[in-house]
Amino acid sequence: MVAYIARRVLATIPVMLVVAFFVFSLLYLAPGDPAAVIAGDQATAADVERIRASLGLDRPFLIRFGEWLWRVLQGDLGVSIFTNLPVSHMIAQRIEPTTALMLLTITLAILIAVPMGVLAAWKAGSWVDRAVMAFAVFGFSVPVFVTGYLLAYIFALELEWLPVQGYTPLAQGFWPFLENLILPALALGSIYIALIARITRAAMLEVLAQDYIRTARAKGLGTGGILFLHALKNAAVPISTVIGLGIALLIGGAVVTESVFAIPGLGRLTVDAILRRDYPVIQGVVLLFSFVYVLVNLAIDLLYTVFDPRIRY
Amino acid sequence: MSADAAMAASPAAVDVSAVEAKRGRIRTVLRRHPTVALGAALLGVMVVIAVFAPFLGTTDPQALAPARRVRPPSAQFWFGTDMLGRDVYSRVIYGTRVSLVVGLSVALLASAAGLLIGLFSGFLRVLDGVVMRIMDGLMSIPPILLAIALMALTRGSVQNVIIAITIAEIPRVSRLVRGVVLSLREQPYVEAAIAAGTTTPLIIWRHILPNTLAPLTVQATYIAASAMITEAILSFIGAGTPPTIPSWGNVMAEGRALWQVAPYIVFFPALFLSVTVLAVNLLGDGLRDALDPRLAKRI
Numbered sequence: 001m002v003a004y005i006a007r008r009v010l011a012t013i014p015v016m017l018v019v020a021f022f023v024f025s026l027l028y029l030a031p032g033d034p035a036a037v038i039a040g041d042q043a044t045a046a047d048v049e050r051i052r053a054s055l056g057l058d059r060p061f062l063i064r065f066g067e068w069l070w071r072v073l074q075g076d077l078g079v080s081i082f083t084n085l086p087v088s089h090m091i092a093q094r095i096e097p098t099t100a101l102m103l104l105t106i107t108l109a110i111l112i113a114v115p116m117g118v119l120a121a122w123k124a125g126s127w128v129d130r131a132v133m134a135f136a137v138f139g140f141s142v143p144v145f146v147t148g149y150l151l152a153y154i155f156a157l158e159l160e161w162l163p164v165q166g167y168t169p170l171a172q173g174f175w176p177f178l179e180n181l182i183l184p185a186l187a188l189g190s191i192y193i194a195l196i197a198r199i200t201r202a203a204m205l206e207v208l209a210q211d212y213i214r215t216a217r218a219k220g221l222g223t224g225g226i227l228f229l230h231a232l233k234n235a236a237v238p239i240s241t242v243i244g245l246g247i248a249l250l251i252g253g254a255v256v257t258e259s260v261f262a263i264p265g266l267g268r269l270t271v272d273a274i275l276r277r278d279y280p281v282i283q284g285v286v287l288l289f290s291f292v293y294v295l296v297n298l299a300i301d302l303l304y305t306v307f308d309p310r311i312r313y
Numbered sequence: 314m315s316a317d318a319a320m321a322a323s324p325a326a327v328d329v330s331a332v333e334a335k336r337g338r339i340r341t342v343l344r345r346h347p348t349v350a351l352g353a354a355l356l357g358v359m360v361v362i363a364v365f366a367p368f369l370g371t372t373d374p375q376a377l378a379p380a381r382r383v384r385p386p387s388a389q390f391w392f393g394t395d396m397l398g399r400d401v402y403s404r405v406i407y408g409t410r411v412s413l414v415v416g417l418s419v420a421l422l423a424s425a426a427g428l429l430i431g432l433f434s435g436f437l438r439v440l441d442g443v444v445m446r447i448m449d450g451l452m453s454i455p456p457i458l459l460a461i462a463l464m465a466l467t468r469g470s471v472q473n474v475i476i477a478i479t480i481a482e483i484p485r486v487s488r489l490v491r492g493v494v495l496s497l498r499e500q501p502y503v504e505a506a507i508a509a510g511t512t513t514p515l516i517i518w519r520h521i522l523p524n525t526l527a528p529l530t531v532q533a534t535y536i537a538a539s540a541m542i543t544e545a546i547l548s549f550i551g552a553g554t555p556p557t558i559p560s561w562g563n564v565m566a567e568g569r570a571l572w573q574v575a576p577y578i579v580f581f582p583a584l585f586l587s588v589t590v591l592a593v594n595l596l597g598d599g600l601r602d603a604l605d606p607r608l609a610k611r612i
Contacts, residue, residue, distance in 0.1 A: 018450020
């Protein structure tokens with residue numbers, strides 16, 4: 001068990017190295033010469049050359065990659081070209097709204113999607129099942145900004161139940177904070193809900209056909225007990241896998257959702273950085289998101305043994 | 314033509330029944346999955362719109378007319394006008410071209426590249442470890458973020474958007490093909506072919522390739538759908554198709570500032586995008602049920 005965990009943790013190192021290599025190449029290949037930019041318009045070729053040498057930009061690719069990696073491991077993600085602030089500082093300022101949005105989306109999505117999938121599998125073939133599957137197809141097809149604008153139009157502009165856009169930090173009260181996040185979370189969550197509901201249904205269908213379910217029914221267990229205690233527990237592995245993998249969709253979607261709802265989070269930071277070609281910031285955000293994604297999926301992998309004690313490593 | 318040649322070469326009766334059976338199967342699929350017919354029909358409409366865009370009552374989608382800015386939908390401007398007075402209907406109709414071209418190109422390019430990488434990786438065990446670690450790494454960068462990062466390196470153009478989204482999609486296709494190859498290699502008929510001394514390229518051509526086509530086709534449809542969404546997202550945040558080319562994402566981006574007063578500017582491209590993606594997804598689900606019944610049962 002311990003050996004497995006150690007092996008699994010070590011296996012993420014080459015993956016993160018590939019990510020780091022890609023992200024570093026991004027800056028390396030980026031158009032524009034930082035030395036020339038720093039030197040200014042009046043500089044001679046010799047000046048630019050001197051600045052390049054002083055920045056270490058004239059050294060080989062791999063050496064620069066190694067040094068950059070060393071700094072990243074110490075938490076130094078470089079300095080923004082646009083604001084001259086450390087990238088780690090800019091990320092820290094923007095991380096609260098994005099974390100809040102993601103956590104709320106994941107919670108809402110699981111609370112909505114898992115019962116939906118269970119219900120669809122239990123009533124397989126009925127109109128409930130068909131409605132859930134139809135919803136899943138729509139969830140996959142309607143892009144996040146479309147859901148976002150639609151929800152904002154109905155619930156904010158027309159019904160005026162919730163604010164149209166913006167963000168209130170948690171420090172200013174829980175309800176104002178939550179109020180602003182409900183619509184973005186639902187918009188962002190629609191594709192995620194579709195994904196989880198579909199997998200839950202498929203996994204439950206498989207489990208419900210097992211002999212032990214028939215045994216449970218024969219010994220007089222209620223439907224609720226069978227579905228949620230026996231079946232769902234055994235269907236948990238594929239469901240949690242998809243919850244982890246689906247986070248990639250959420251990260252991509254957050255970039256758009258934050259634009260639609262004017263939330264000052266990491267997604268907005270990414271969009272601004274793209275428009276300004278602020279490469280160190282783009283690098284930092286891509287690195288952070290990928291790191292979180294890998295870690296979450298690692299955690300879920302390790303959780304398998306909790307869901308299913310039959311899995312031993 | 315090829316059916317005639319086949320008939321001449323083998324007993325006619327057998328071939329006729331085979332063709333009949335094939336037709337019957339297509340008919341059965343359409344009857345069992347009416348959604349496939351719906352998807353195909355919707356997609357057909359979109360293709361017609363894209364091809365005949367200039368003849369569908371459109372005007373120049375780039376024509377500025379400051380005098381008639383932000384007009385609501387009317388008999389003259391079916392979808393209204395945007396903040397620069399451009400006809401939203403014409404822009405949305407022309408935008409169909411960008412979406413379909415991006416969807417189709419990315420699906421074809423990513424499938425071809427993924428097929429190649431997957432085949433190599435599945436057959437050359439030396440390469441496999443390295444290639445798959447690289448793919449794992451690329452897969453741990455969320456695809457939209459990967460495409461955004463690549464777009465930051467280049468100027469916005471339809472071609473660059475296609476390349477960026479293709480690169481972001483390749484790892485998943487490669488993994489799929491590799492998985493299929495690895496399981497096929499264990500099949501008795503492949504082992505028999507190896508034992509009989511068939512060369513590797515011939516085994517790939519005769520036994521492996523035909524069996525990867527079904528899952529690959531299904532995957533390609535889903536890639537087309539997600540590529541169209543990614544293109545719209547890239548354009549929407551200003552990192553995709555340049556503003557000089559009307560695409561659904563661009564029209565939505567331009568309508569963003571005004572969406573509370575003129576929601577129709579965002580609404581119409583959003584509707585077209587959703588309907589097109591839905592059509593492709595329905596088609597993909599139908600293809601999956603028809604070509605890969607085992608997978609269909611699992612999902």
